[in-house]
Amino acid sequence: MTLTLRLQHDVHTQAKPTDRAMQTAVMFGLPLDGTATHTVIPPIELTLSPGQLVFVTGVSGGGKSTLLRLIAQAIEGQAPDEAPALVLGDQLPALEDAALVDALATPEGGTSAAMPHAELKQVTHWLSMAGLNDAAVMLRSPNQLSEGQHHRLRLAQAMATAQRSTASWSVLLLDEFGSTLDRFTAAALARSVRRWVGRSNVSAVLATTHDDLLEPLAPDLLVELTPGGQCQVHHRS
Secondary structure (H helix, E strand, O other): OOEEEEEEEEEEEOOOOOHHHHHHHHHHOOOOOOOEEEEEEEEEEEEEOOOOEEEEEEOOOOOHHHHHHHHHHHHHOOOOOOOOEEEEHHHOOOOOOOOHHHHOOOOOOOOOOOOOOOOHHHHHHHHHHOOOOOHHHHOOOHHHOOHHHHHHHHHHHHHHHHHOOOOOOEEEEEOOOOOOOOHHHHHHHHHHHHHHHHOOOEEEEEEEOOHHHHHHHOOOEEEEEOOOOOEEEEEOO
16 A cells, blocks of 8 residues: 655745835845745655655754645545545544543544443553653643643554554654654654554654654654755665
8 A cells, every 4th residue: 555645845935015015025136026936845755655754854944844744635636445544633632531541542533432441451552662661651641741742642542543543554644743752852752653553554754853763763754854945855775
């Protein structure tokens, strides 16, 4: 099972010719008589498949979040019988106010009865993979967690949602991966996610400015973006 996506994104802008805008254009030698086109994501081709990890990195403003949105839109545009399930890490429903071992037991962490609750062993596995393997923490409710623990809980919820999908495979998109964590914890979490992806029917696309996660993530595909609309795609040999 593979999915090849051809992606590109340009932004078209046109400034109103006010006195200030004209002065600024003259100052920097820029035209102000038409629409300017700025390339955010140049034409690239990404092939996704189950068990694959894609790492998107680059400086702030380089287009990482834009690329994730393009991937989501491309997947949503696929024929229903061909598209993998799409899990957006920043659009997961709020968890119910219950112990984490209960809140994470339903397909999306809520009260849905669409499929049976996950076994306790599976729930604790997802929590452990996300760095929440302390038994005392597992018995807390979401509103009793620190910011860093909340970040890890959202990861556990994303993994649970992706892995429990009824589709043949899933694509999980996570922006700002590890951004709120200390670097030691972020690296440990990256290694855990790498192991989980390799053993699952999920393709994970993780984006962050922190290129120190390259080694622990060991991605199958590395996408490097710059603010100038440049992009380099590296495949693991």
